[in-house]
Amino acid sequence: MEEENVEWMKNAEWVKNHLDSMNVDSYWSPDGMGFLLKKVEDKQLVLVRCINHYTVLRSISGLKTLVFDLGYSISDEDIEFDDVPINSADAERINDSYKQIIVNNWKCEGCDFPIVEMDASSVFPTLIETTELVDDDGNMVEYDWWGMVLLCPSCGHETTMTIENFTNSHGEVLLHRIKDGNTIYQAHTRQVLVDLVESGEYDASKFCLLGSTSPSGEKIPLWMQGQYCEMSILEGGE
Numbered sequence: 001m002e003e004e005n006v007e008w009m010k011n012a013e014w015v016k017n018h019l020d021s022m023n024v025d026s027y028w029s030p031d032g033m034g035f036l037l038k039k040v041e042d043k044q045l046v047l048v049r050c051i052n053h054y055t056v057l058r059s060i061s062g063l064k065t066l067v068f069d070l071g072y073s074i075s076d077e078d079i080e081f082d083d084v085p086i087n088s089a090d091a092e093r094i095n096d097s098y099k100q101i102i103v104n105n106w107k108c109e110g111c112d113f114p115i116v117e118m119d120a121s122s123v124f125p126t127l128i129e130t131t132e133l134v135d136d137d138g139n140m141v142e143y144d145w146w147g148m149v150l151l152c153p154s155c156g157h158e159t160t161m162t163i164e165n166f167t168n169s170h171g172e173v174l175l176h177r178i179k180d181g182n183t184i185y186q187a188h189t190r191q192v193l194v195d196l197v198e199s200g201e202y203d204a205s206k207f208c209l210l211g212s213t214s215p216s217g218e219k220i221p222l223w224m225q226g227q228y229c230e231m232s233i234l235e236g237g238e
């Protein structure tokens with residue numbers, strides 16, 4: 001058996017679970033593997049994009065063999081080839097363009113409204129649930145799962161997005177803030193802070209350093225702890 005086939009076979013169960021869980025009309029691009037698949041029917045996949053390089057093509061051929069055993073088939077009649085990337089930045093660009101196709105295809109489960117078009121300007125990191133996990137030393141530790149809850153403007157359905165997915169659909173800025181009472185604490189990149197200082201717009205009285213909780217003592221995400229934030233008061237309050 002060829003090497004690529006062995007690699008895929010090792011992950012047979014993971015591939016099967018992934019394909020089974022995909023909705024019809026959704027896409028899949030294993031990170032950095034150089035191809036994009038779409039599920040068009042229950043057991044039918046289409047190769048949409050792929051880097052025209054023999055390692056990618058051989059890998060796809062291995063995947064085809066595996067999915068055939070799992071009862072799926074992959075068609076490549078309408079495939080669009082991408083040129084072999086000239087450097088790692090180019091490879092990243094291609095990977096990002098595949099990711100963008102996937103993200104643009106995310107829809108509200110209630111009415112198919114595109115997730116990327118949903119307004120997130122009043123969405124803040126929300127504690128979804130706290131679970132107990134075993135850490136590396138075998139101790140039980142609490143783990144907080146944060147998400148971003150988007151409201152569909154068309155049907156009112158709420159979509160809870162993981163932090164990673166939200167970053168892909170709406171960027172990082174809205175993730176780096178919390179709302180405490182009627183105050184928003186927005187963390188900035190170092191570049192934004194530098195620009196504020198250089199332009200003379202920096203006003204220390206409007207900034208606050210966050211500790212392990214919000215100023216009123218509420219839980220905040222780990223990535224907000226220790227952030228130097230700009231405060232703004234919400235109009236109308238709460």
Ligand SMILES: [Zn+2]
Nearest residue numbers: 108111152155
């Ligand atoms: Zn909807």
